[in-house]
Every structure is written in C-alpha cells, then in structure tokens.
Amino acid sequence: MTIDTSWRNAIPILAGALLLAGCSEDRPTKADKVAAASVPGAPPQGAADEAAKNAAASNVSESDELVEFAYAYPVEAARIPELAKALDGDREAKREALIAAARRDKDAAEKDGYPYRKHSHRQRWQRVTSTPRFLSLSAEIETYSGGAHGMQTFDTLIWDRNRRKQMKPLDLFQSSAAFDAVVRDAFCAGIKRAKAAKGIEEAPDSVFAKCPPASAQTVWLGSSDGRYLDRLTVAIAPYEIGAYAEGSYKVNLPMTGALVKVVKDEFARDFLPIN
Known part of the structure; x- marks a missing residue:
C-alpha cells in the first residue's frame, strides 16, 4: 500500500458548466444568460491567478489490490483549521467505509469463486468562490463497487466565517x-x-x-x-x-x-x- 500526500499539486479550477441552450419556445431570459456564463464563482478572466489560488492543500491517494482511494481539498479550506479537521475526518470515514466494503466483497468473491473487482472512491473538493463571509466548495465524486459501472455523485458546503460554522447552501x-x-x-x-x-x-x-x-x-x-x-x-x-x-x-x-x-x-x- 502506498500513500502519497502532496501539498503542492495544483487543483484545476472547476470547469465551466454552461446552461445549455433550449428549445425555441423556451428561450432563456437575460438573467438566465448571465447565470449561464460560467459555473458560480468562475471568473471571466485571471484564470492563471485562480489556478495558483487552488493549489492543493491536501491531496491524498492510495492504491493497492483491494482499493483505489483519492481525496483532495484546496488551500483555502486548509487555512481554516476547523474546516480542514472536518474534511480530514470525512476523508478518513470514507476511506474506512471503502476498505470495509471491499474486504467483504473480496471475501465473498473468493468464497463463491468469482473474480474480485477493485473498489474505488475518488473525491476532489474545489473552490467555487470566496467572499468576505463565505467560502463555497463543490465536490465531484466517482465511486466503483464492483458492479457493471461506476457512479458519479456531487457534494457541496459553505463555510460561514462569521459563525465559524460549516453549512449547506440551503441552510442560508x-x-x-x-x-x-x-x-x-x-x-x-x-x-x-x-x-x-x-x-x-x-x-x-x-x-x-x-x-x-x-x-x-x-x-x-x-x-x-x-x-x-x-x-x-x-x-x-x-x-x-x-x-x-x-x-x-x-x-x-x-x-x-x-x-x-x-x-x-x-x-x-x-x-x-x-x-
């Protein structure tokens, strides 16, 4: 088993997700077009500066015959001790859950005589935006647990600097x-x-x-x-x-x-x- 923890790898900026053009009978409004210009928080210029800001504060990866695991979050999150601690805890909980499920499935595969397929969990938190009060992060998650295909899911969080509290956007x-x-x-x-x-x-x-x-x-x-x-x-x-x-x-x-x-x-x- 190898664990690679790097504090200097760059996390790419969250790619722009355009609001896709619709049918002629459902034209987007001017506000729609403004909102569709990019993913929230992605600046219209200064991409190089943003990439520097998103240098990885934590980038942990692990791979062996049982599992493949990766979890990263940006430097803005690492600068907030309480948030970094919460993300580290989330990382460890997901790693432990992945390994436990993989061991169960590997034991079952060996018992029933079919090949085991390595399980995986890859998660990368990225900075959506940072305002005087809030740090907004998004995560894209890829998992595989031995089935016909993997799965993609998402996560989100808001850090309220005033209350020093982690929240979900809908909490606002x-x-x-x-x-x-x-x-x-x-x-x-x-x-x-x-x-x-x-x-x-x-x-x-x-x-x-x-x-x-x-x-x-x-x-x-x-x-x-x-x-x-x-x-x-x-x-x-x-x-x-x-x-x-x-x-x-x-x-x-x-x-x-x-x-x-x-x-x-x-x-x-x-x-x-x-x-």
Missing part, C-alpha cells in the same frame, strides 16, 4: 420548500433544455418525466465579484432525471430578486440578485 434560505417554490419553473425549464441538447425528450409516462425538487439535488452557490453570492448551479447525478447513459447534468439558475427574498434575514445582505 428560509426553507427547502421556499427555495423550491421560487426556482421550480426555471429549474424544470433548464432540465428540459439540457435534455433537448442531448436529443432527449421524455415521454409523458416516463419514470423520469416528472421534474424533481431542486433542493433534492446538489446546490452550489458562487459569486461573480468575490463580494456577494449571485450565482447558483444545481448538479444532478445520473439516475436522478434520466438513465445512467445520459450522464450527469449541471443546470445554472439566475439569482433573482424573488430568490433573494427567501434568504434568511441573517444572510440577505450577502446576496445580490441579477436582474
């Missing part, structure tokens, strides 16, 4: 129901456009025809100016709105005035609507 809103009520139309329209771009039109009786609540997916909050939260992306894992072969989706939504109105009073001053 009055409720998940209030959030869903405001973004539902734009979110469902965004899914429709994204599927149309892949040549997919769901039949009315399809199990995937119903638009799910945005709050049930992974929400990333970002900033265009490094001061206010004014960008929003919803990441959707495979099987949530389509077959595995469709892959994942990332739908950018406008930070409207209506959405800012359902932010909790404590955080309202940290949001900026895009009109």
Whole structure:
C-alpha cells in the first residue's frame, strides 16, 4: 500500500458548466444568460491567478489490490483549521467505509469463486468562490463497487466565517420548500433544455418525466465579484432525471430578486440578485 500526500499539486479550477441552450419556445431570459456564463464563482478572466489560488492543500491517494482511494481539498479550506479537521475526518470515514466494503466483497468473491473487482472512491473538493463571509466548495465524486459501472455523485458546503460554522447552501434560505417554490419553473425549464441538447425528450409516462425538487439535488452557490453570492448551479447525478447513459447534468439558475427574498434575514445582505 502506498500513500502519497502532496501539498503542492495544483487543483484545476472547476470547469465551466454552461446552461445549455433550449428549445425555441423556451428561450432563456437575460438573467438566465448571465447565470449561464460560467459555473458560480468562475471568473471571466485571471484564470492563471485562480489556478495558483487552488493549489492543493491536501491531496491524498492510495492504491493497492483491494482499493483505489483519492481525496483532495484546496488551500483555502486548509487555512481554516476547523474546516480542514472536518474534511480530514470525512476523508478518513470514507476511506474506512471503502476498505470495509471491499474486504467483504473480496471475501465473498473468493468464497463463491468469482473474480474480485477493485473498489474505488475518488473525491476532489474545489473552490467555487470566496467572499468576505463565505467560502463555497463543490465536490465531484466517482465511486466503483464492483458492479457493471461506476457512479458519479456531487457534494457541496459553505463555510460561514462569521459563525465559524460549516453549512449547506440551503441552510442560508428560509426553507427547502421556499427555495423550491421560487426556482421550480426555471429549474424544470433548464432540465428540459439540457435534455433537448442531448436529443432527449421524455415521454409523458416516463419514470423520469416528472421534474424533481431542486433542493433534492446538489446546490452550489458562487459569486461573480468575490463580494456577494449571485450565482447558483444545481448538479444532478445520473439516475436522478434520466438513465445512467445520459450522464450527469449541471443546470445554472439566475439569482433573482424573488430568490433573494427567501434568504434568511441573517444572510440577505450577502446576496445580490441579477436582474
């Protein structure tokens, strides 16, 4: 078993996830276009500076005959002791769970006489944005547990510097129901456009025809100016709105005035609507 911990490897900037163009009868608004310019927090210029800021603070990898494991987070997170400790704990918990499941499956494979397939977990946290109050991180996770194919999932967190507390983006809103009520139309329209771009039109009786609540997916909050939260992306894992072969989706939504109105009073001053 080898463990490689590097403090100097660069983490690539979170790649831009454009809000895919829709059908002619469902044209994006001006706010949609602004929100779709990039993934929240990705700056329009200065990519080299951003890459330097995202130099890996923790990049742990491990590979042997049983498992392959990798977990990384950026230097901005490492600079916050409480957050770094939480991420280290999350890393160790996921590593232990991976090894335990792999050992069980390997023992079962040997007992029943079929080949064991190495399990894996690869997770990379990346900086979405950093404002005076918040550090917003996103994670893309790839796992494999011996089946027909691997799986991609997502994660999200917000660090509140004022409260010195780790939160989820939806914690900043009055409720998940209030959030869903405001973004539902734009979110469902965004899914429709994204599927149309892949040549997919769901039949009315399809199990995937119903638009799910945005709050049930992974929400990333970002900033265009490094001061206010004014960008929003919803990441959707495979099987949530389509077959595995469709892959994942990332739908950018406008930070409207209506959405800012359902932010909790404590955080309202940290949001900026895009009109």
